[in-house]
Amino acid sequence: MDPKLLDILACPLCKGPLKLSADQQELICKADALAFPVRDGIPVMLEGEARSLSVDERLDK
Structure with a gap:
């Protein structure tokens, strides 16, 4: 994913920052404990498409 896109x-x-997962398949919001999928290089920024982070993922810094 283009770093400039990730910056904006x-x-x-929550309008908070997102972090690209290690496998570049999800955008992670630590504040809301959600992971938004990235499909074919396109972020899907819909609440209904996001998954909740597991307890282990929430604790992972």
């Missing part, structure tokens, strides 16, 4: 994207719920 924000969580649609």
Whole structure:
């Protein structure tokens, strides 16, 4: 994913920063404990498409 795009994207719920997962398949919002999928290089920033982070993922810094 283009780093410039990542710089301007924000969580649609809290407007907080997002972090690209290690496998580059999800954008992570630590504040809301949600992971938004990235499909074919396109972030899907819909609350209904996001998954909740597991307890282990929430604790992972």
